[in-house]
Amino acid sequence: MRIIHADEKPYLSDTANRKLNRIFNNRFSSFILCLLFIFISVFSAPVNIDAASACDYPVMRITQQEKALQNKLFLSAPKAVIDRQIQKQLQSFESGSSFSLLPYLYYIPEERDQGYIGNCWVWAGTGCMEIALNVQLGITDRLSIQYLDSLYNNGEGDDWAGNGGFASSFADFYDEHQFIISWSNINAHYQDYESLDGAAISADEIAVNSGYLVESVDYAQIRTHRVSEDAAIMAIKNILNQNKGIFFAFYLADDEDWRQFYDFWKYEAESSIWQNGFSDGKDWNDEEGGGHAVLCVGYDDSDPDPANHYWIMLNSWGINDGRPNGLFRVSMHYNYNDADSDGDYNTYWQTVEPVYLGALDKAVDILPGIPNFNNPKVITPAIW
């Protein structure tokens, strides 16, 4: 047997060459080849989508580049500023400590409920704004969720607030809008519990008599990726000790992981700690995977046993028998670099940071009789 080397052209005898030339020079043979080509082209096309094999045609998949871009957008956000004084103070607590921003926040647990829509990001962002309002202006007030729902993308279409968003979407909205209104304004209380494809009420129908002017709203990423667990924990604590609420976003890759989380939320007490991590290393299931945003309001790592160290999260899923305050706890010790099998991180710790100018309080048209009017608001001089 003769071996043909890779750099050598295949050998054909003169007789074989002559035969091939004859075949390809024959017009009839060319016609047959054309027919064969047309036959293959037509019958391999996905024309019959009702057939049982309809799903064999290539489905549209998000590309690796698109996913990488989304991850990059998160990571390219400005970094939250670490306070050096607080850092030194925290380092001096050898046996841990506890901290909570809940005293800065006024909320009614059963009304802090997004219902059947996907606007958790509005609740988490608004929580950051409420804490900042108290810290900066000394005002305790519930701020309207409905106002953003009704205004964001005109409260309708595929991208209305109930169909999801990001910390950056929230910050950009208020940075541009320049004021945020109180829950107590007429029609500003939450009405979207069961909205399906748009806000329950138009923004025109919401009174804007009571609210707060903002100079700017920024968002920033707390450095928790590509650093040690200790550094990540220290950075998060530092932001909380600056009296800033944290927009915590997490992703779970499939139904199995979500079921575990739902069961934890529904059937365990507020004192139990979510120890299951966040789908680390799992394949992302596009039909089942999803993300949720909650407000991180504090921590406790004063217990000698690290298994009892946790972050305090305020959810927007109302209350249940075991959770009268709408809170849950997340273990402080998990893999902060956890990511799905594509390398996209599954947890993000972000800040939403407004700079308030003062109260916008015309003190009219606020009816004590409207539903949910029970804000213990401190009256401050109106600036216009």
Place this chain on the structure above:
Amino acid sequence: MDVLKTIVQYIKENHPEAGLPEADGICYKVDSDSRRKLGYSRSVYSGGGWDISIGRPVTPEKVYNVKAEYDNGDIVWVGRVINGKVEEKSYENNSCR
């Protein structure tokens, strides 16, 4: 996906004139716009001239928001599936079917 089968069965039973194909003739597509959004994700399925969009808000109840559309809006069915139960919100048929 179970919810797709539930929806297809519901529409076929309640609106047979719509001519929706069987669920196994409807194929899954990723909706890249909604991927990794916080609070909501959406899958789109296509087949037989129909587009069925199934949105999943991240809530403790198993809720799916559904819009089934034939031929760019000639027939539109909108509804919700909560814990396996179908709630029809609207149905509009402007086609010859």
